[in-house]
Amino acid sequence: MVVLLVVAIGFMRQQSQALQAQAEVAAVQSTLGSLRTALVIAHLQKAVQSERGVVVDLQQNPFKVLRAVPSNYAGEVARADIAGVVSGSWVFDKECVCIGYVPMSPKSLELKTEPAVLWYRVGGAPGPLQITATESYTWLGQAVN
Numbered sequence: 001m002v003v004l005l006v007v008a009i010g011f012m013r014q015q016s017q018a019l020q021a022q023a024e025v026a027a028v029q030s031t032l033g034s035l036r037t038a039l040v041i042a043h044l045q046k047a048v049q050s051e052r053g054v055v056v057d058l059q060q061n062p063f064k065v066l067r068a069v070p071s072n073y074a075g076e077v078a079r080a081d082i083a084g085v086v087s088g089s090w091v092f093d094k095e096c097v098c099i100g101y102v103p104m105s106p107k108s109l110e111l112k113t114e115p116a117v118l119w120y121r122v123g124g125a126p127g128p129l130q131i132t133a134t135e136s137y138t139w140l141g142q143a144v145n
Contacts, residue, residue: 021105024088025139028101028118031070031090032144035062035099036131043128060122061092062099062131082117097122099131103139110138118144 042065063073070090077084077091079100085091088104099120103109106116118137124130133145 017105018108021108021140024104025142025144028103028139028144031101032120032131034066038062038065038067039131040128041065060094060097060129062122062129063090063092079119083115098134108140 039062061076063069072089074085074089074091076094077100078095079093079098082091082100082102085102087102089102091100091102092098093100096119099122101118103116103118109116109118119134120131121134122129122131124132137144
């Protein structure tokens, strides 16, 4: 009976970790979508306000155009200092003009670099700034680009 109980607990723990990883992937994709949408809206607002329709976007940090900054945004952090960032946090590196995410469950992330961080470059003027992955990321079999 004890063996059966231990096996059941182990199975439930494994399923719980898989569900947590799926929720994290969904949260990352949702945040990326929110940032991309906010950049487009900010660009359109500037275009409407501009007399000539010419928009020069000096804002590079997409977190600053959000109405509410996510609670897991750790601020501006250089890539060299990423090891000190808490897992599950977003950062902005103004030197490379990139946003980064430090995953809580990196075991299910297919990455070639250590520490495990998802990096996305911010750029693409003229027009709204774009967020593009610096490499192809696969997490739980899904592309997270």
